[in-house]
Amino acid sequence: MLEIRGINKSFATRQVLTNMSFTIAPGRMTGFVGGNGAGKTTTMRILLGVLGSDSGEVLLNRSPLSEQDRRRIGYMPEERGLYPKMKVAEQITYFARLHGLSADAAKRNTATLLEQLGLGERGGDTIESLSLGNQQRAQIAAALVHDPIALVLDEPFSGLDPLAVDVVLAVLKERAQAGVPVLFSSHQLDIVERLCDDIVIISGGQVRAAGPAQSLRDAHRGNRFSLDGSADAGWVREVPGISVLNFDGGHVEFDADTAERAQLVLRGALERGEVHAFTPVRPSLAQIYREVVQ
């Protein structure tokens, strides 16, 4: 488990991170969400030791992350880069070796990974001769080749076509299932919503919400409900304390001022006919995000 605890960071007089704390659990994908300039990249850089922090610490399994541990994390920075004139396989092998793998293990891992990412045929080509999407895959290979103990990926899906997203996703999920903590940042809230077990939302250098996706949505659920029944739902509009968001025949979605009031609507519906469904409406990640960053 990777843990970020109480990290503060200022550039000159500007405080960019304030008491940043969250955990990245093993075997789970953690989505890191925040607007531009919220501090995602800075946090990741501090996690990787590329940047120093003013205070706070990074823990791996409850003990401070050592240089050796850091070297075994897989990192994909937001600003991509590989040596343009170096061959793909050669380059990935080089990174594996820098991360401490033996020459043999480095070669072996490179071959398997390139195959898995659909770059098996391109190992002998230079990076600059690859399409942008393939360069991106090579970049991911560079972050994964040393069998990292944790993965930190800054916007791993930006610039990927939907097919490539699936390929990369499969590889990441496989790593997560093997027990590796995976943290990735993204602007694309729908992707994060679809993929992540845990979510950390930051804004202005502070954590605004963090936890398992499900409990976050429960926590921000409010008193919004939807009801499907056989009777026309027009009457719901007349109930005091209820504001209807939309209704269509037997379907209605509404906000109730209290939970009891919602039960009142349910009872009313049962009196008027059959009820097929009555569920709390969980907000989408985008809604939660808007709510917490305001």
Place this chain on the structure above:
Amino acid sequence: MSTTRPTTPDAPSVLSTTWLVAEREMTQRLRSKAFLFSSASLIVLVLIGVLLSGFAAGGGFSGDEKTRVAAAGPVAALLDTQTFDVESVASNEDARALVREGSVDAAVIAEQPTQKNPTGVTIIARDKAPDGLSDALTLRPQVELLSGDGVTGPLRFIMALAFGLIFMMSAVTFGSVIAQSVVEEKSTRIVEILMSTISVRVLLAGKVLGNSLLAFAQVAAIAAVAIVGLSATGQDALLAGVGAPIIWFVVFFIFGFVLLAALFAGLASLVSRQEDVGSAITPVTMLVMIPYFGVAFFNDNPVVMSVLSYVPFSAPVGMPVRLFFGDALWWEPLVSLAILLVSVVLVILLAARIYRGSLLHTGGKLKLSEALRG
């Protein structure tokens, strides 16, 4: 799946990681056609230089056309047949006749010594005695010099120039290569992955090491070509006097080069685009010029030379030149080397600091003070 099998790598040592970085630098460089071409042309240039100096020493390209000289009687033995085509004739009259009809350039005859002509030897020519003939017949006293080995004038200048030129060429060539490689990593943003994997010092050390080794190999190749060329063209005497200073030059070159390489890397890291490399490294390029011009212009000014042989940037040229002419005492190169070593350590620390402070900075040129602040 097979890729998720955890491998537990041993902690790789700083040295092996440095070597990995150095190895990559060298492999990339050796694959570059531009690099191979420039190295090859430099070596060819040196070879041509050596051969030209060989011809010059042997009397120019026309050296194989000997002066034809007729000699009557025992005087023929005075003439070196390497330089002169000697035709022995029976009498002084025959010799005069050959000169008159133009089948020889000159004649040498021996007559009874007189007051006016104590050796009794006379050169007979039509308009003018051929070059060198008179000298060849002149008795000259042996010269013994008590201070130094008496190398002066043009040779002194040429030696100073050669050391200076080799040092400057290597430093500028490989310095800009290092600078470009630093900026390449910045401009392609690969540096962030590198920094998350290995320490900045190791990265810097690997770069400096890899490029320095290539520079040393190139200089060694040049030296080998020069030595083989000098002995092949019969300039062994020059070679003998150069031996020890060359060894000192190599020692000084190694550390002097590392000093400059670290500076090149540090300054280059201030910018993020290849277009800006030139202006960023101008200060070091100037520093590299100092020993070259200093030594070239002041090689016979002992005060300036002494100073140059201690200043870390010019010592690699200044000290070997002074040693070559026997101007330096035995302890002087050691002191100068010590100064150089201390400067190397300081400059590497400084460069690593600049490097670390500026690697993540993109956009325009970073101010030195900002980089040092980190």
